[in-house]
């Protein structure tokens with residue numbers, strides 16, 4: 001089977017972009033200058049530009065299964081270095097999503113595929129706190145692990161030497177932990193928000209967060225609640 005239909009869609013897309021904005025591709029051909037680095041899941045439903053409402057050129061992207069930050073992942077480390085040192089991004093957003101298939105697999109005790117090895121940091125966290133997670137019903141347990149995984153990965157980004165060096169130099173660089181709800185298209189700010197070595201070092205451990213799952217009502221959440229209230233619709237789940 002050929003893929004001509006994808007080329008057809010590409011041509012249609014390029015034509016539409018040019019109609020909407022005749023200088024679009026002229027600008028795109030110049031140097032990119034995104035302000036954000038997005039570290040997200042490979043899930044085909046969670047594309048950074050669409051979720052953020054941004055054009056090409058506005059967000060630098062790294063994606064893998066379950067948005068994991070491995071300390072020896074040369075791909076991710078090079079992306080972080082390039083984004084921070086050369087593109088001078090001001091924000092690194094770790095964004096996972098509810099209903100993540102990678103996270104679900106952690107609960108299934110499968111050990112036969114490379115993906116299970118990839119998910120090992122989450123598996124280890126689950127094993128360590130199995131009693132806490134297994135006390136929850138299946139849906140809540142999945143939601144909770146999707147959230148806690150993001151918090152864990154933000155802590156890991158905060159330990160990457162590139163990020164530590166930027167903070168040591170006083171650079172304006174902030175790390176965020178967000179989660180996307182595919183059921184309503186909305187992002188939630190889970191925290192932590194880290195902007196210095198001091199804020200990172202003051203953070204409670206991920207083990208503590210598992211045992212004490214208190215969530216602040218962030219400005220982003222309040223904004224979404226108000227936006228849905230204005231539409232006369234019930235608030236989305238998880239608010």
Ligand SMILES: [Zn+2]
Pocket residue numbers: 041042043065066067097099100101102103
């Ligand atoms: Zn996922």
